[in-house]
Amino acid sequence: MEKSIKVHVKDALQKLYNVDPDDLNIEIEKTREGFEGDFTLVVFPFLKYSKKAPEQTAKEIGAYLRSKMPEIASYNVIKGFLNLVMTQEYWIDKLNYLISTDFSFFKNTGKNIMIEFSSPNTNKPLHLGHIRNNLLGDSISRLIAETGNNVIKVNLINDRGIHICKSMLAWQKWKKDLNPENTGKKGDKLVGDFYVLFEKENKKQIQELIDQGLTKEEAENTPLMQETREMLRKWESNDPEIMKIWKMMNSWVYAGFEKTYSNLGITFDKIYYESQTYLLGKEIVEKGLEKGIFYREADNSVWIDLTNEGLDKKLLLRSDGTTVYMTQDLGTAVQRFQEFNPYLIIYVVGNEQEYHFKVLKKILEKLYPEYAERIFHLSYGMVELPEGKMKSREGKVVDADDLIEEMIQTATEIANENGKVNNLPEEEKSRILKIIALGALKYYILKVDPKKQIVFNPAESIDFAGNTGPFIQYTHARIYSILRKADEMKIKFKGKINSETEIVTKEINLISLLSEYESVVAKAAKNFDPGSIANYVYNLAKEFNQYYHDYTILKEQDPKVLQLRLMLCKQIAATIGKSMNLLGIEVPEIM
RNA sequence: GGUCCAGUAGCUCAGUUGGAUAGAGCAACUGCCUUCUAAGCAGUAGGUCUCAGGUUCGAUUCCUGACUGGACUACCA
Structure with a gap:
């Protein structure tokens, strides 16, 4: 219009x-x-x-x-x-139109869009920071798919390197009798504990060496670190014993991750392992050297000089010929373009890596200009605690599984007081409580602008009232209650609404909001901004609750008006469901 | 030092190509459940949109400069 x-x-x-x-x-x-x-x-x-x-x-x-x-x-x-x-007729026709289109607003673009997110380390259980990453990645995938693109969700697991050897060494030295079965612990948690244990023991050794009169720098070369480096060398030369430990511990971690992902409702189309990609990129370095874009230092290390572009010199190959993060990322990017020909690769990675992606883009511009403009770093703010950064190695984190568990607890308490789910079979009840708990968590994270940093205070629990996921879910459940009763009363409401039907201002406001869905989704997808969907669906739910309070629906005597109201309710419920789905949040029919 | 991001009510946040009276939620206070689900609705109170200039009919929004907080500026990933 x-x-x-x-x-x-x-x-x-x-x-x-x-x-x-x-x-x-x-x-x-x-x-x-x-x-x-x-x-x-x-x-x-x-x-x-x-x-x-x-x-x-x-x-x-x-x-x-x-x-x-x-x-x-x-x-x-x-x-x-x-x-x-x-005119009234205009608004009623609008509603009829929205019902008839059934949300098929977006044509298929035929574009492949790849989105990389999550990308965990195998020595740290997932925490709230990962949750933000996962939720952003998941929701943006949904937005991109909804607007007609083929989405390829990928996860690049960091399963190698010195830090992984730390957990392995701790297990080998001190905890060799432990495994997930005999401890009953999730595998990722167990391995995370080993990592924390290593750091603790290593700190002790550093202190001992300092006490013996070594400088801080010298002291950091502890016997433990020497053993760790030796282990990494063995890993890189495919030592059978080390590979066995590595594979075993990884399988524990993956089983643990899988549980957390499944709890969050997150899936991937393809999982990459760094152990399989870390050698990529060497050929690209050769190509860069040939073209004179990179240069070799006397010690044989390879660099690119970006000082003219406002950046610094960046290492691409160590003096011993091994690759670094940048080399690998160049390699995986080129590999992905060649394999999937994506229109765009989105990297959902924290703002602490902005510099890295700037450099990556610059290098691609020089070597593969056709790819450079097709990578995008979706940078988001860190999640911090009131006392500062979360630190896995010190165990100062808000653990993902624990947080989800707490949310379910809170949802259960609230439901026991005033919910409608208590009479449901136990299985159904717990399914709905989980939906509500995750709704609260996901909405809490996704409603804020990704660029902003979030300070999460574990002492203040996430709300279930007001501008929250459960508020919107509740609105949906309310509408379903009406629709169920209408069904019981054998009220039929199908077909087109008569344009002569009387309509009130609140109804016009609601239809107007419903008609914004298409443009809101288009914009959110364009800006990679789930927050605008959260705002939209909140406003819709709020507007409906006012309407619900001011007007009765099922007692309406005029059959034309009754039909309009029920159709409107149904369309609102559908729009709430659709919008929440774009946030990765389910909506219950009872709560 | 340099680059990037943020600064809006006590707290958490909306507010996108500059438009009318800057909006929500939480917390506080007051009402509304024999009537479709009170995880709701209505109301009271709470603002120098960090500050100072500039651009113009008009600036929370754009520009410049300060101030405050954060991130980055590794032969870690």
Whole structure:
């Protein structure tokens, strides 16, 4: 509709003031709360054409639009704002249209879009920081898929390197009799404990060496670290004993991760392991050397000089010929472009790696310009505790599994007080409680702008009332309760709503919100911003709750109005469900 | 030092190509459950949109400069 109004405004300006329509950029806004009208045109930008006062200009345009568009019931002018009031029929037709399209707004683009997220280390259990990453990655995948693209979700697991050897060494030295079966511990937690144990013992050794008079730097080369490095060398030369330990401990960790992912409802299309990709990129380095983009130092290490681009010199190959993170990432990127020809690769990675991705892009620009513009770093803010950063090696983290468990506890307590789920079979009850708990958690994380850092205070629990996931889920359950009762009462509500049906302002507001769904989703997908979906669905739920409070639905006597109300309810529930699904949040029918 | 991000109510956050009276939730206080689910609804109170300039009919929004907080600036990943 806004489009149609825009076209007519263009005509109006052309006819009334002889404006060349090509230099016009017309914006139609929703009329602000507190003013009469549905759509608003700000006429200030057109005064230079009309050479008349704002009021006069607005009136002339208003009169023109009114004469050309039967959907406009009336208009009013306040200062430079032209407010248009649409007819009842317009809004009812709009609702009929929305019901008939069944959310099929987006055509298939045929584009492959790859999104990399999660990317955990195998020596640390998942914590709240990973949850933010996973939820952002999952929700953005859904948004991109919804808007007609083929999404390839990938996870690159960091399963090698010196830090992994630390956990392995701790197990081998001190905990060799432990495994997930005999401890009853999740495998990722167990391995995480080994890592913490290593750091603790290593710290002790450092202190001992300092006490013996070594400098801090010298002291860091502890016997334990020497053993660890020896282990890494053995790993790299495929030592059978070390490989066996490595594979065993990895399998423990993956089983643990899988449980957390499944709890969060997260899946991947492809999992990459760094142990299989870390040698990639060497050929690219050769190519860069040939082209003179990289250079070799006297000690044989390979670098790129980006000081002219406002960055620094960056290492690409160590003096011993081994690769670094950047080399690997170059290799995996090129491999992915060659394998999937993605239109875009999105990396969901924290803002602490902005520099890395800037450099990656620069290098690609020089070597593979056609790929460089197709990578995008979706940088998000860290999740911190009130006392600062979460530190896995010190055990100062908000553990993902524990947090989910706590949320389920809270949801259970609230439901026991006032929920409707208590009479349900135990299995169904716990399924719904989990949906609510995860709804609260996911919404809490996703509603804030990804760029902003989140300070999470474990002492203050995540809310279940107000602007929260459960509030929206509750609204959905309320609507379903009405629809169930309508069914019991044998009320039929199908087909088109009669355009003559009487409609109230609240209903118009709701239809107007429903009709924004398409543009909200399109924009959210374009900006990779799940938060705007969260805001939208919250406003919709809030508006519905007011309507629910002010009007009865099932007791409505006028059959036409009853049909309108039920159809509207159904469409609202569907839109809430769709929107929440884009956030990866399920909606219950009872709660 | 340099680069990037953020700064809006006591707290957590919306507010996107500059538009009318800056909005929610939480916390506080007051009402509303014999009537479709009170995880709800209505109301009271709470603001120098960090500060100072600039651009213009108009700036929370754009520009410049400060201030505050965070991230990065590794032969770790």
